[in-house]
Amino acid sequence: MNTSSAAKARSRAIKPKAGFCKQALVANRKTYEKLYRQSLEKPEKFWGDASREITWFKPWKKLLSWKPPFAEWFVGGKLNVSFNCLDRHVASPRRHKAALIWEGEPGERVTLTYAQLHREVCKFANVLKSQGIKSGDRVAIYMPMIPEAVIAMLACARIGAPHTVIFGGFSAESVKDRINDCGAKIVVTADGGYRRGQVVRLKESVDAALPGTSTVTRVIVVRRAGLDMSLGDRDVWYHEAMAAASDQCEAASLDSEHPLFILYTSGSTGKPKGILHTTAGYFLGALLSTKYVFDLKDEDLYWCTADIGWVTGHTYVVYGVLGLGGTSLIYEGAPNHPEPDRFWKIVEEHKVNIFYTAPTAIRAFMKWGDDWVKKHDLSSLRLLGSVGEPINPEAWMWYYRTVGQERCPVVDTWWQTETGGHMVTTLPGAVPMKPGSAGLPFFGVDLAVVDESGAEVPPDTGGRLVIRRPWPSMLRSIYGDATRYRKQYWSDVKGCYFTGDGARRDRDGYFWITGRIDDVLNVAGHRLGTAEVESALVSHPAVAEAAVVGKADEIKGQAVFAFVTVKQGITPTTELNEELRRHVGKEIGAIAKPDVIRFAEVLPKTRSGKIMRRLLREIAAGGEVKGDVTTLEDFNALASLRQQEE
Numbered sequence: 001m002n003t004s005s006a007a008k009a010r011s012r013a014i015k016p017k018a019g020f021c022k023q024a025l026v027a028n029r030k031t032y033e034k035l036y037r038q039s040l041e042k043p044e045k046f047w048g049d050a051s052r053e054i055t056w057f058k059p060w061k062k063l064l065s066w067k068p069p070f071a072e073w074f075v076g077g078k079l080n081v082s083f084n085c086l087d088r089h090v091a092s093p094r095r096h097k098a099a100l101i102w103e104g105e106p107g108e109r110v111t112l113t114y115a116q117l118h119r120e121v122c123k124f125a126n127v128l129k130s131q132g133i134k135s136g137d138r139v140a141i142y143m144p145m146i147p148e149a150v151i152a153m154l155a156c157a158r159i160g161a162p163h164t165v166i167f168g169g170f171s172a173e174s175v176k177d178r179i180n181d182c183g184a185k186i187v188v189t190a191d192g193g194y195r196r197g198q199v200v201r202l203k204e205s206v207d208a209a210l211p212g213t214s215t216v217t218r219v220i221v222v223r224r225a226g227l228d229m230s231l232g233d234r235d236v237w238y239h240e241a242m243a244a245a246s247d248q249c250e251a252a253s254l255d256s257e258h259p260l261f262i263l264y265t266s267g268s269t270g271k272p273k274g275i276l277h278t279t280a281g282y283f284l285g286a287l288l289s290t291k292y293v294f295d296l297k298d299e300d301l302y303w304c305t306a307d308i309g310w311v312t313g314h315t316y317v318v319y320g321v322l323g324l325g326g327t328s329l330i331y332e333g334a335p336n337h338p339e340p341d342r343f344w345k346i347v348e349e350h351k352v353n354i355f356y357t358a359p360t361a362i363r364a365f366m367k368w369g370d371d372w373v374k375k376h377d378l379s380s381l382r383l384l385g386s387v388g389e390p391i392n393p394e395a396w397m398w399y400y401r402t403v404g405q406e407r408c409p410v411v412d413t414w415w416q417t418e419t420g421g422h423m424v425t426t427l428p429g430a431v432p433m434k435p436g437s438a439g440l441p442f443f444g445v446d447l448a449v450v451d452e453s454g455a456e457v458p459p460d461t462g463g464r465l466v467i468r469r470p471w472p473s474m475l476r477s478i479y480g481d482a483t484r485y486r487k488q489y490w491s492d493v494k495g496c497y498f499t500g501d502g503a504r505r506d507r508d509g510y511f512w513i514t515g516r517i518d519d520v521l522n523v524a525g526h527r528l529g530t531a532e533v534e535s536a537l538v539s540h541p542a543v544a545e546a547a548v549v550g551k552a553d554e555i556k557g558q559a560v561f562a563f564v565t566v567k568q569g570i571t572p573t574t575e576l577n578e579e580l581r582r583h584v585g586k587e588i589g590a591i592a593k594p595d596v597i598r599f600a601e602v603l604p605k606t607r608s609g610k611i612m613r614r615l616l617r618e619i620a621a622g623g624e625v626k627g628d629v630t631t632l633e634d635f636n637a638l639a640s641l642r643q644q645e646e
């Protein structure tokens, strides 16, 4: 699409098709406004009604206790998320309905009905108990996208042991840091998982991580890839432990605020932080958004392509869908293995109805060409979703036309690990869609765009995106660091949660997210702190200083661009450049490897010693990067020029 048609798309609002509107849960904007207003003005009534989606062991007494910035929702209630995702469906006509449909990258398929999944979860909960895990103990899950990963999550939830899922692409160093931060007692992993035809050897990374930890007493290993390996004293095979376990395990009655999981995510400073989510509020947010935003019906086959290592995988692969008794499709591998039509082949063969993916994937499909899509019958699709990063109107239109054949509404969903569930979206069938805008606030979300002083800016003016009151699925804290929680989220704009994102709101009330305005990058939909990559670089013996900035990238949204100065006596070479990239991969994971490393004599700094990132961003964007990556950049002159200007 050329620039002028993209501009047209940006200003155009696309009405949902009449066929979809007829059955939409929210029929029009008026109904949306009414519900939205009620959610803010009469929260007791709105959330009181909504909370009937949950089966409670004991009803809650008070909706909210708010001692800023600490919230407790549904105070006094008792429930169990695993019970809500399994037992209540097993006791219903959904008993033999598919809960999970799994496809491995090499092509194997497994279906687990609700009754079967319930049985596996009970057994694994008993395995965890037999290994000494009690309510409140943390369990790390480092797995490929296989059913056992979901079984492990639900087993943890069943006995009240908060899980921390670590994305399988993270390195041993990252596994170690996360285990240490939360003090995990058990690690559940697999020998390996498949990705683009290769086996990713997860157990090896766990073995490399454990010597740097002191809390892990047991490693439970799923045999996925059939790798030849011998287990150590601390290790047990998953299948052996499961063979001996009873399939009866009562779900623990847990407080509304019992911790459900800790999920690590990057911030603008230092190491990733453990975002803490609790039971009732998070789960209700997951249920309500899955119901309204995906319009999930009993007969749907729903597929969210996210890995369970990210929050999207938690809320929209596992908890939301299973909580509602839906069928969740899980695929283990890469979208282009063995060929670039793997996703479309899955959609066609399984007859997927609802499909949720990230703009990076959409842009990659666009690049691979329409023929790969057109080869397949995608007529089963009825709704498409997008998440993780701003979607450019060109990609939106391609998704709408080529994949959705102008029949399926596209729901762009803005949210964060911290928000637990969708915050801004275009409710399908209810309101027109604007390509490139995430849409309107979800129920209970009091959003605003403000300036530096905290005052709301007029329509069509850029500013900081904030949330002005607590919401049920909000993070409760940063694990073990309440001070950082307050400082990170609640100190920029008085009385508000600051998202870290920039946005503007148009005259129709639609939000247009422009991206992070802190030192966090969004690389292929993955959050990455520049400070994290910098500290990985300086941990290499050859590096003196490093500064990392983002550079616009056609497919990934942003690419990682690093400026590095080397220690005295070290010669910056192409080999060192490659070694540093590998080093970052080892320290964090492949997603953090800089796309470009530029060696510099010095880094440009202000008189007070702050790195002039704006200047570096300009240089990174400047197109001078194609030449020899080992070029020494002398920023002295540039920096002093800048200082005179400023």
Ligand code: PRX
Binding pocket: 265, 311, 312, 386, 387, 388, 389, 390, 391, 412, 413, 414, 415, 416, 417, 418, 438, 499, 500, 501, 513, 515, 516, 522, 525, 526, 527
């Ligand atoms: O910058 C926003 C971007 O992703 C950030 C949250 O990242 P994470 O916690 O990893 O969660 C990703 C999945 C929810 C946000 O601060 N982001 C996420 N969704 C969108 C988005 N930016 C624009 N449009 C979206 N739909």
